Amino acid sequence: MQTIRGFRDILPGRIGLWQKVEKEASRLFEAFGFKEIRIPVLEKTELFARSIGETTDIVEKEMYTFDDRKKDKLTLRPEATASIVRSYIQHKMYADNPIRKFYMTGPMFRRERPQKGRYRQFYQIDVEVFGVASAYIDSQLIYLLHNLFKNLGLTGLSAHINSLGCPECRPAYQKTLLNFLEAKKDLLCENCRRRMSKNPLRILDCKAQTCQDAIKNAPAILDNLCDECDNHFKIVKTTLEKQNVDFIVNKTLVRGLDYYTRTAWEIQTTSLGAQSAVAGGGRYDKLVKELGGPDTPAIGFAIGFDRLVEVMEQLNIEPLEPGLDLFIIAMGNEAMDKAYHWSCNINQNGLRSETDFQGKSLKSLMKKANKLNAGHVLIAGDKEVKENAFILRNMETKEQVIINGDSLLADLINILKKQ
Ligand code: AMP
Numbered sequence: 001m002q003t004i005r006g007f008r009d010i011l012p013g014r015i016g017l018w019q020k021v022e023k024e025a026s027r028l029f030e031a032f033g034f035k036e037i038r039i040p041v042l043e044k045t046e047l048f049a050r051s052i053g054e055t056t057d058i059v060e061k062e063m064y065t066f067d068d069r070k071k072d073k074l075t076l077r078p079e080a081t082a083s084i085v086r087s088y089i090q091h092k093m094y095a096d097n098p099i100r101k102f103y104m105t106g107p108m109f110r111r112e113r114p115q116k117g118r119y120r121q122f123y124q125i126d127v128e129v130f131g132v133a134s135a136y137i138d139s140q141l142i143y144l145l146h147n148l149f150k151n152l153g154l155t156g157l158s159a160h161i162n163s164l165g166c167p168e169c170r171p172a173y174q175k176t177l178l179n180f181l182e183a184k185k186d187l188l189c190e191n192c193r194r195r196m197s198k199n200p201l202r203i204l205d206c207k208a209q210t211c212q213d214a215i216k217n218a219p220a221i222l223d224n225l226c227d228e229c230d231n232h233f234k235i236v237k238t239t240l241e242k243q244n245v246d247f248i249v250n251k252t253l254v255r256g257l258d259y260y261t262r263t264a265w266e267i268q269t270t271s272l273g274a275q276s277a278v279a280g281g282g283r284y285d286k287l288v289k290e291l292g293g294p295d296t297p298a299i300g301f302a303i304g305f306d307r308l309v310e311v312m313e314q315l316n317i318e319p320l321e322p323g324l325d326l327f328i329i330a331m332g333n334e335a336m337d338k339a340y341h342w343s344c345n346i347n348q349n350g351l352r353s354e355t356d357f358q359g360k361s362l363k364s365l366m367k368k369a370n371k372l373n374a375g376h377v378l379i380a381g382d383k384e385v386k387e388n389a390f391i392l393r394n395m396e397t398k399e400q401v402i403i404n405g406d407s408l409l410a411d412l413i414n415i416l417k418k419q
């Protein structure tokens with residue numbers, strides 16, 4: 001039996017970087033006042049169709065959708081924002097405190113063509129803020145991403161930012177864009193021609209070279225913003241500059257989801273070939289209302305966890321691999337019995353210890369201790385058991401001390417905790 005195409009196992013040997021990211025992300029997000037939220041993997045299809053947009057790639061062709069036994073249409077979540085908005089509304093979180101800051105990590109599902117950096121089950125780290133219209137929050141989320149990546153040791157990433165306007169200024173811009181596109185219609189790919197009237201902005205984002213050439217001199221939304229959107233974007237830029245966060249203004253960045261308003265951004269890398277976006281986000285001030293909640297501004301981002309780890313691997317960033325505090329070498333039945341209880345007790349005290357019950361020789365157990373990167377080794381052979389005195393060896397300094405069996409556990413825990 002094999003995994004399904006586009007699905008994969010992440011084995012214990014490769015999990016160290018994933019854990020390093022998770023640990024640093026939750027530390028940083030908690031420090032900035034975010035709370036973890038957990039949402040279901042399965043939702044009603046309607047939720048994604050209505051929020052992400054009927055004419056997006058995700059909704060048109062990438063969702064894993066099926067009828068359950070009662071013929072309800074269900075979908076494996078392709079992203080987290082829609083579900084978190086649903087949760088915010090369903091639990092009336094806006095009632096006592098409309099300002100909510102969430103983060104979560106989990107699998108998403110999109111039936112894309114699998115390749116390096118693109119999977120059908122992939123993981124995202126997701127952050128959302130509800131109830132704050134201020135441009136400072138837009139800057140803060142980009143700042144947060146910048147710092148998370150910096151703290152993890154990543155280099156070579158760049159933040160691309162754009163503004164997508166609002167319902168005040170976007171309709172007029174869409175008309176201007178549509179006029180421009182009408183003249184180029186024959187040069188556009190089939191997909192873009194079909195989408196043109198419904199969603200002309202998406203054409204700016206099309207990867208097809210013919211479309212890229214055709215839209216080269218297209219009018220930019222950034223040059224057609226209303227005063228409020230223009231001012232909002234200016235604050236985002238000056239705040240980022242003051243915080244020394246490098247960014248590039250990218251006038252064609254529109255992102256693949258329909259719900260964005262005002263600031264949208266992507267963190268890009270050059271090291272993963274075609275799959276260059278490691279994270280993406282944007283403001284979505286109208287979505288909460290569109291899904292049945294009160295008029296609530298909101299903004300968020302998602303990090304592509306799989307891609308982030310791939311970039312870290314390329315940069316040879318060290319994974320989180322806590323070594324063993326103690327390896328107990330036990331030879332003989334009586335020693336093994338003692339070693340078993342000592343080991344459990346030590347682990348119970350939050351220290352990492354292991355022993356081996358296969359009756360191997362001192363030499364091969366010493367080898368194993370080295371392989372497991374043990375800080376200390378406790379030697380318990382027949383002689384030590386008989387004399388009730390055990391040898392504790394510091395594997396780094398090679399120093400050895402004798403520990404009396406009567407006070408062994410307390411002494412051991414004391415020494416190991418000091419390391
Ligand atoms: P999106 O939800 O489309 O804005 O994507 C946010 C981030 O998730 C992207 O920047 C990618 O890093 C990552 N991502 C999206 N789709 C996939 C996929 N199929 N496989 C791996 N990562 C993905």
